[in-house]
Amino acid sequence: MPSEEGANEVNQQDAVPAENKTEMKTSPVKKTKPVKMQLCRVLLLDGTEYEVELDKAKGQQLFDMICDHLNLLEKDYFGITYRDPQDQKYWLDPLKEIRKQIKGGPWVFGFNVKFYPPDPSQLQEDITRYQLCLQIRDDILKGRLPCSFVTHALLGSYIVQSELGDYDPEEHSADYLSEFKFAPNQTKELEEKVMELHKTHKGQTPAEAELHYLENAKKLAMYGVDLHHAKVRQDEKDDSEGVDIMLGVCANGLLIYRDRLRINRFAWPKILKISYKRSNFYIKIRPGEFEQFESTIGFKLPNHRAAKRLWKVCVEHHTFFRLVSPEPPPKSKILRLGSKFRYSGRTQHQTRQISALIDRPAPNFERTLSKRFSSKSMDAAPGYAPYREQNRPDLSKLPPDMSASADAVGAGKLPYADDVPPQGDEEEAAVQETVPPVAEPEVNGTETHAAPEEPAPPEELTNKVDDEIPNVENAVVDELESQALADLIKEAADQNPDMTVTKVVVHKEEGEQQVTTNGTGEDD
Template sequence: MFKKKTGIVVHRCIVRLFEDFSAVEYEFLETHKGNYLMDRLCQRLEIKEKDYFGLRFVDNTKQRQWLDLGKLIVKQCKDIHQLIFSFRVKFYPADPFHLSLNVRVLLYKQLKRDLNHGRIYCSSNEIVTLGALIVQEQFSDYDENIHTGDYISNLRLSARQTDAIEKKIIKKHSERTPGQDPITVIDEFLRISRNLETYGIEPHYVKDHQGVQMYIGINYSGISAFISGKRTQHFRWNEIRKLNFEGKMFIAHIGYMDTSREVKKYTIGFKCASGGACRYLWRCSIEHMLFFTLPNCQNACVNYGGGIFSRGAKFKYTGRTEREILNDFIYTSYSPLDGNGLENKTKSNSVPVTPSSPKGELPYIRYNSLPRSGVSILDTDIYNRNQYLMDFSDLLAIQSGYVKPQQSNIECHDKRHFFDSNEAHKSYSNYIPPSLNKEKSNIIKYNFNSLSKSTHNTNMDGATSLYKEFNNSKNTKDLRSLHMCRLFFPSIALFIIIMTITAFLIFESNTELFDSIRHAPEITAFIDNYYLPLKKFIKGNVIN
């Protein structure tokens, strides 16, 4: 971080690529969001499907995090002395062959790292096959004059690499068909890797309700639980109803349909090493579920995590979903010069021709024949009735002696409702609406005096009644607020007393009635994180 002469604070960061020895340096301002770095990096690497990638960093609590592209970089990376990002694949696609060649090559590099660091757990034969493909891609075809001795000893291929596995890889490399280009070898590597159970898995180490050490992996298909590298449980995204966390406990609400076509629901919990690791696991799960299940990013809503007794978290998905990326790929695959192109589609003949889209063979259609300003023919009766009331109000103004002659600025063609432009200078006193005959106008003149006399009394009575109603409503609101204040505090006190007694009965009694409640993931997390420390504090400080 440094300041320019203009006073603008500029921050610097280092972005590591898939090879640890290759890195780039960028500068950003305090107002820049995560998208700024991602766009510049993807432009440099010529990546179109940038939503599959992400920037990972380690925060001040030594917890790994993904940079949120929709938030400010400075707020996410507080108190970090040297800011280093790692450019990695964030969402592993179910079918890599729908993506561009450049993205497939970067995915191949990521999978090589996963195999080297032990994130891809597979059998020895699969390690030999994948290792031979890596050697084929780097050293080309096997040549006994060049590839002599233990030529792959300096090449790190797998976390379980041994001398016996290296010999098998050399033998497998010598048996491969010569003449294959590197792209064919990379595609074969991707085809084998995507069928593995640990494909696209980032291990999150947790414990189950019995305290057994295991790890959770998340990928395009759902959430999986592994023990000693073998998958023991798998929950698909369509079976997961809700994801939440409470303290260190990661909680998943599962619902599935059994053989009898009945929906079964249950809750499963996993205890993480810390609260930060639990929030990170929750966020990764939510982000993967939204990316692989939502039709578009517009349907993404704000997701809230954390229970009543836990510090909550909020997550808003940003970027495109996988379905949007694939739809854009299909859309761009059409050629505009092709007969099947999207731009050459003509209008269907079944659509009727309307005046808004006339054709050359219909010259007799006139736009003036349609009603204007959105007024339909059915509205003419309402329009005439409103005009009659307007004429009646003008006549009352004439009888009261208030005449306000004015110039008409409205051009109209219907003389039944408006003044003609040649008679705009005439006074209202000489005008009798044509909708009223002489007999009606005499009746109005006769009754107008009595109407004007009673107007003042009527207005006074109405104002008095409105004032009384206002006072009555105000008194009612005051009484209602008083009753709410009297009921609120006793109800809160009663609720606290009932919850305290209930918690004491559940946590301290050994009755079998509360066993199902006591072993629930939320209650287990509450006991470990809050109840037992509070009980210890009360015994040590209050009672003693």
């Protein structure tokens, strides 16, 4: 039996002061930080803007919200762009958080076509083709997609037919095209030609007119070409910085431009590996029919970020257009050197399969871009100028025949860009061809890893470009005869119905070409 003194001690221990009980009830609870939402502003292809507030969202969430807003199902051809403080354009990575990709500044984005379909007629829905038309039209207006006068007029006539319908002399006055914008340097003569062609499209629905628009636009030499500034050395021993060129990435491979002329192209099946180290970008070329060694070609980019950006674009384009499915991520947990970047979306092959399953009524949408472009230019909108002033050269003054005349340039030695690619921490991607399959050993499609040790390439690397690159008169003449002459002769015949072309003369003076047509009329 416990003593009275012990019982008092127990009672004292059990007794809790009133003030202590109050303190226990009001003990502070750990407060959670308020969620900080970030406003995202996205410039859409029709000139309008889409705003949404997000927190710790990844790029895919924003992309899906935009596509839902546009009612777009065939969304794999599109992407989201943003600009860094140096005004360089990047594609938003769908697998990474947005805040980790945007380094300060407002969250301002653009919704653009990322992969231009080689055959737009295979797109399933009219709304997808409409968005592609908007992108191409912006490319033309900003000088990124040069056209001839005839092409400007033809494409413009399809735009008018799509937005206004059939020509009606009672409804459409003489200046009904003044609010439309068809070309960077639009003239009254062009508007008159557009009006003339618009009259011939009677009966075409908006969807049919847009399909005709795309069928003509896809034939342009710069259609779907993503350009990047670079330099290349004329000779291995040359200590100069090199010659300015442009590297273009498209559905078919890698293109090389100099002085607004395409001087070479490397199709994806011809490329074995693409890699970069620091500010250097390299491609390894498969040996030709009469060649013994593989050749490695190097290019100097403005900086490391530019080289990596070009490398990523190449990996994405090759995967999307050439592979059946993206390369799966490696399962090995062993420490892996090099970039972990992989294209994470669907390939064109997968996109077409999924699009074929779309079963819904055609969505309704309004076509009003032309009026907005003429009455309210988004170039002056705060925060949007970088998206309208793309970091690509203004090719609006480029003759349409010159940009497509590279194939006629003879075989020769490639200008040597740099020393042998350094080994060790170089980022690379081997190129696997599976669509269509080729009779070559299979290697990893888009795997990025440290470059293996390999012997140095031969001192003189083989190439398909002439040593004297500027001497391309023959190439220009060939292209003039095949394309520009046909347009000019047709134009002359339309303006002079009674004239018969009897002679075509090509004048060449100081690198410029002038075409003169001589003809006779019935009254001569």
